[in-house]
Amino acid sequence: MRGSIIVSAVLLGLSYAKPTLNRRYVVKESHPVPTEFSRVGEAPGHHLMRLQIAVKQGQFEVLEKHLWEISDPDHARYGKHLSLAEVNDLVKPTDESTDMVREWLHEHVSPEHIEASPAGDFLSFTLPIAKIEQMLQTNYSIYQHEDGSKLVRTHEWSLPLHLHEHVSAVQPTTAFIRTVPQAKTYVSVPGAAEVPTVQTYGGKPTVEKVCDTAGVTPLCLRTLYGTVDYKPKAAGRNQIGLTNYLGELNNRSDAAIYLKNYRPEAISGAQTFKQISVANGSLQQTPETPAQLKAGTGVEGALDVQTILGVSWPTPLLAWSTGGDPPPFTPDADDPTVDNEPYLTWVNYVLRQPFVPQVISNSYEDNEQTVPLSYARVVCSQFAQLSARGVSVLFGSGDGGVGGVQPGGSCKSNVDGSTRFIPLFPSSCPYVTSIGATVGFNPEVAAYDPRNKFSTGGGFSNYFPQPAWQAKAVKSYLHTLGDEFEGLYNTSGRAYPDLSVYGVNYTIIWNGTLRRVDGTSAATPTAAGIFALLNDALIAHGKPTLGFLNPWLYKKGKAAFVDVTSGSAPGCNTTGFPATIGWDPVTGFGTPRFDKLLKAVGL
Numbered sequence: 001m002r003g004s005i006i007v008s009a010v011l012l013g014l015s016y017a018k019p020t021l022n023r024r025y026v027v028k029e030s031h032p033v034p035t036e037f038s039r040v041g042e043a044p045g046h047h048l049m050r051l052q053i054a055v056k057q058g059q060f061e062v063l064e065k066h067l068w069e070i071s072d073p074d075h076a077r078y079g080k081h082l083s084l085a086e087v088n089d090l091v092k093p094t095d096e097s098t099d100m101v102r103e104w105l106h107e108h109v110s111p112e113h114i115e116a117s118p119a120g121d122f123l124s125f126t127l128p129i130a131k132i133e134q135m136l137q138t139n140y141s142i143y144q145h146e147d148g149s150k151l152v153r154t155h156e157w158s159l160p161l162h163l164h165e166h167v168s169a170v171q172p173t174t175a176f177i178r179t180v181p182q183a184k185t186y187v188s189v190p191g192a193a194e195v196p197t198v199q200t201y202g203g204k205p206t207v208e209k210v211c212d213t214a215g216v217t218p219l220c221l222r223t224l225y226g227t228v229d230y231k232p233k234a235a236g237r238n239q240i241g242l243t244n245y246l247g248e249l250n251n252r253s254d255a256a257i258y259l260k261n262y263r264p265e266a267i268s269g270a271q272t273f274k275q276i277s278v279a280n281g282s283l284q285q286t287p288e289t290p291a292q293l294k295a296g297t298g299v300e301g302a303l304d305v306q307t308i309l310g311v312s313w314p315t316p317l318l319a320w321s322t323g324g325d326p327p328p329f330t331p332d333a334d335d336p337t338v339d340n341e342p343y344l345t346w347v348n349y350v351l352r353q354p355f356v357p358q359v360i361s362n363s364y365e366d367n368e369q370t371v372p373l374s375y376a377r378v379v380c381s382q383f384a385q386l387s388a389r390g391v392s393v394l395f396g397s398g399d400g401g402v403g404g405v406q407p408g409g410s411c412k413s414n415v416d417g418s419t420r421f422i423p424l425f426p427s428s429c430p431y432v433t434s435i436g437a438t439v440g441f442n443p444e445v446a447a448y449d450p451r452n453k454f455s456t457g458g459g460f461s462n463y464f465p466q467p468a469w470q471a472k473a474v475k476s477y478l479h480t481l482g483d484e485f486e487g488l489y490n491t492s493g494r495a496y497p498d499l500s501v502y503g504v505n506y507t508i509i510w511n512g513t514l515r516r517v518d519g520t521s522a523a524t525p526t527a528a529g530i531f532a533l534l535n536d537a538l539i540a541h542g543k544p545t546l547g548f549l550n551p552w553l554y555k556k557g558k559a560a561f562v563d564v565t566s567g568s569a570p571g572c573n574t575t576g577f578p579a580t581i582g583w584d585p586v587t588g589f590g591t592p593r594f595d596k597l598l599k600a601v602g603l
Contacts, residue, residue, distance in 0.1 A: 023104075023160035025137045028167070030156040031174035031372040032414040036146045043140035043152045045130030052344060053123040054168040054378045055101050057091040066090070067388045067431070068469075071548040073556050079544030081390030084354055088119040091385060097166040104163060108135045118352055136170065143176070151176060169374035171344060176370040207441050215507045215516060218263045218310030221526055224441065224502065226594035227311065227533050234539035235314045240532040241357035242304045242525060244321040245342040245364055247282050249298040250275065250305040251510075258306040258509040266313035273305065273317035278349045281321030288511060302510045303517050304363055304525045311529030315536060318357050322346040343426065344375075347382040358535050358545045359392045361528035362432075363521035367404045368425040368463060369414045376463050380429035387548035392535075393432045394528050396520030397497035398424045398457025402489075403571025407453035411572035421459050421489045421572055427496045428461035433549045434496035436587050437503025437523040438564055446567025446579045446586045447503045447518070454518040456503065458569045458577055458585035461493035469551040470495060473583035480580050488572070498550055499561060500587040501526045527592070534597050541603055552600075553589065560596035561589040 033039070057063075069077045082090075093101075098120055105114060105123065108131065115124045129140050129152070137158040144150050157173045205228060211220035222228040232238070244250060255270035275283050288298055301319075308317055322342045350356055368376065383393050403409035404422035413420040427434035437447035437456040447456040460466075466474060474495045503523035505516045535545040546552065564587040569576035579586045 023162075025158040026161045026164065027156055028159040028164055028170075029174055029372060029374055031176075032369075033143065033155050034176050034367070034370045034414055035410055035412045035417070037143040037151070037176055039141045040144045040150070041142045043129050043142055045128060045133070047129050047152070048126050049129055049132055049152070049172060050124060050126045051132060052169075052171050052348075053101065053105070054170070054374075055093040055121050055123060056097050056166050056168050057119075057121050057381065058094050058097075059090045059092075060381055060384075063087065063090040063388055064384060067384060067548060068551065070388070071551040072469075073552045079390075079547070081544060081547050082388045084118075084351075084389065087351075087385050087388055091121050091381075092119045093121055093166075100163060100166050104160060117348055122348055136173065138173070169372075169378040171375055171378075174372040175375040177343070177366045177375070211441050213440065214505060216502060216505055216522075217507050218307070221307075221311055221502065225526075225530055225592055227530060230533055230537070230594060232312075232314055232533060232536045234536045235316060237539050238532065238536045238545075239316045239318055239357035240308060240312055240528055241318045241320065241360040242308060242528070243346060243360065243362050243364070244281065244301050244304075244319060245346070246322075247292075247297060248301045248321065249282060249284050249288070249292075250301040250319045250321070251298055252285055254298075254302050254509040254512065255306050255309060257512065258302075258507075259309060262507070263310045263313065266309055269309040269313050269317065273309065273319060275319050275321065277323070278320050279323035279345050281323040283321055293511060299508070299510050299515070299517065300363055300521055302508045302515075303506060303519075303521055304361060306508050307506065307522065307525040308361065308529050311526055312532045315529075315532045320346060320350070322349075343379050344382070347379065347386065351382060351385055356386065356389060356391050358390060358547075359528045359532045360386075360394065361525045362393070362395045362426070363519070363524050365396060365398045365405050365424040365427060365457070367409070368423045368428050368461060371425050373463055376425055376429070379426065380431055380464070383426065383429055384431040387431045390545055390547040392528075392531055392546055392549050394524050394531075395427050395429075395432050395434055396457075396524040397427050397434045397436045399454050399519050399521075400457055401455035401569035401571030402457070402459055402574065402576040405457075407455065407571075409571065419488070419572060421485070421576075423459040423461050423489075423493065424457060424496075425461075425463070427457070428459075428464055428494050430464050430467045430494045430550075431548065433498050433553070434588070435520060435524045435527045436497035436500035437518075437520045438500045438567075438587060438591055439502065439504040443566060444502075444562065444564050444591055446500075446564060446569060447520075447523075448567060448570065449504055449518050452518065454504070455570050455576070456497075456500070456520060456523075456586060458495075458497055458587075460489045460491065460495050460585065462490050464494040466492055466494055467550070469554045470498075470583075473554055473589075476582055477580065477584050481577070485574065485577070488574075495585050497585070497588040498553055499527065499589050500564060500591050501530075502591070530592055530594065530597070533594070534601065537598060537603055538601060543601070543603075546601070554583075557597070557600050558583070558589040560592055560600040562591050562593060564590040
């Protein structure tokens with residue numbers, strides 16, 4: 001055993017542990033170490049890790065069937081979202097699975113230190129790495145990314161053979177996930193003033209008069225997408241949410257400066273939006289430290305909260321901050337906890353809540369191949385539970401075109417090292433809605449910024465098959481594309497994005513000063529704000545909220561979008577997928593118009 005175990009036996013329940021029964025351990029999962037990571041040493045055995053065991057869900061296929069029916073606008077059950085209790089009843093593991101997994105766990109950790117999810121499909125606890133290595137018959141190592149950040153992970157782990165069919169995933173193990181915010185391509189404004197110039201306009205705004213590609217504001221976005229005259233009527237019953245990970249911040253004072261200048265009637269929102277810390281996530285409101293400023297901490301958070309309040313106010317906003325600091329692992333004797341799986345931690349927390357905002361904006365992505373299939377499936381199934389409860393879960397489609405999570409990706413397959421287009425997760429999950437980005441007002445084109453090589457992302461999953469609701473649209477696009485890029489992507493995978501919104505040169509306030517930001521991180525909160533207002537209209541008319549958008553979007557909602565037919569998603573030393581007439585894996589169905597959205601939902 002490496003290292004000395006310095007945590008008390010009482011805390012960890014080691015005094016309870018029985019002699020390990022004679023189990024036949026067999027490798028449960030292996031996952032290639034991503035090419036951008038290299039092993040730099042052994043993981044310290046005394047460091048603590050919070051492990052999450054996903055127990056096989058009992059009736060997920062039935063839940064999925066319910067989801068398709070309640071999301072199909074032509075089905076009799078459309079809009080009849082499931083309750084928390086109904087969802088939990090469907091995903092609850094069988095008694096056999098629960099008993100067998102717990103019997104094994106009790107050999108290693110005391111029962112009172114195991115926390116179960118309400119449905120019992122997740123069991124969580126904290127142990128030293130050395131103890132976990134015994135449990136999983138594995139060895140953890142420290143891996144360093146090309147950018148210097150580090151993770152503690154293993155490339156392979158085992159379970160007793162009789163548990164293989166009962167355990168869906170164990171993490172953190174093989175997931176080299178980094179949860180990259182899609183607004184790291186921000187651009188400073190040379191010579192920017194301490195505060196922006198107040199945007200005022202008398203008379204009826206038009207795109208020509210209030211929109212400027214050099215600096216996009218809420219008035220421009222509201223005018224472009226047609227929400228500027230809409231007056232919310234159901235703010236008390238309708239909410240919108242956003243996520244923060246890895247120390248990202250939503251600064252209220254920056255939001256107040258922004259709203260004072262760009263949407264003064266909404267300035268109270270800077271102080272009234274609700275913040276919740278998940279797993280010790282930061283709610284910091286003090287000025288950023290020099291290290292945070294150097295890292296750009298708070299840029300993503302500023303973009304998300306300011307955009308949502310600027311577009312959807314007075315719809316109440318809830319911001320979650322999920323724990324974990326970048327880099328995810330820094331050896332420190334005073335803080336020996338090294339677990340970091342923010343997607344799973346966040347979604348499992350939210351699934352416990354009796355009420356969840358009806359639209360949630362997520363501006364984070366990872367290269368799909370950095371995530372083992374088991375982890376992707378488990379997290380995606382949790383998103384399906386949210387969708388079944390009537391929540392629209394939105395993710396940005398990435399900033400690196402077809403090349404991955406950010407510009408300049410390696411485009412190297414983990415499997416064989418060959419050149420491949422790199423799909424992103426969670427956008428590749430079939431139970432979420434993926435948002436691409438555009439630039440320009442007349443015409444609108446697929447977003448690309450030569451200053452920082454930002455290019456709206458799009459592609460095809462290597463993990464998840466193509467859902468039936470998008471098969472017709474994708475088939476039409478592939479017929480048009482022909483054999484171009486043959487062998488570089490999976491033609492039968494879940495394709496994304498589903499739609500797009502403007503995503504270049506957003507005006508934000510960060511650290512009290514004006515900045516310009518690019519990214520699908522800009523497009524996603526804008527899209528969330530638009531759909532939150534559409535939900536407001538539905539609630540005001542006594543109708544159910546939209547919930548999972550995609551089946552409605554691909555069947556009927558697409559009529560409410562302006563088709564974007566120019567531009568592409570460059571990456572991997574190619575021009576990338578081109579935008580075309582109809583759906584494409586660059587801009588989806590294009591950009592929304594609120595009056596047409598109202599018509600598409602029958603209002």
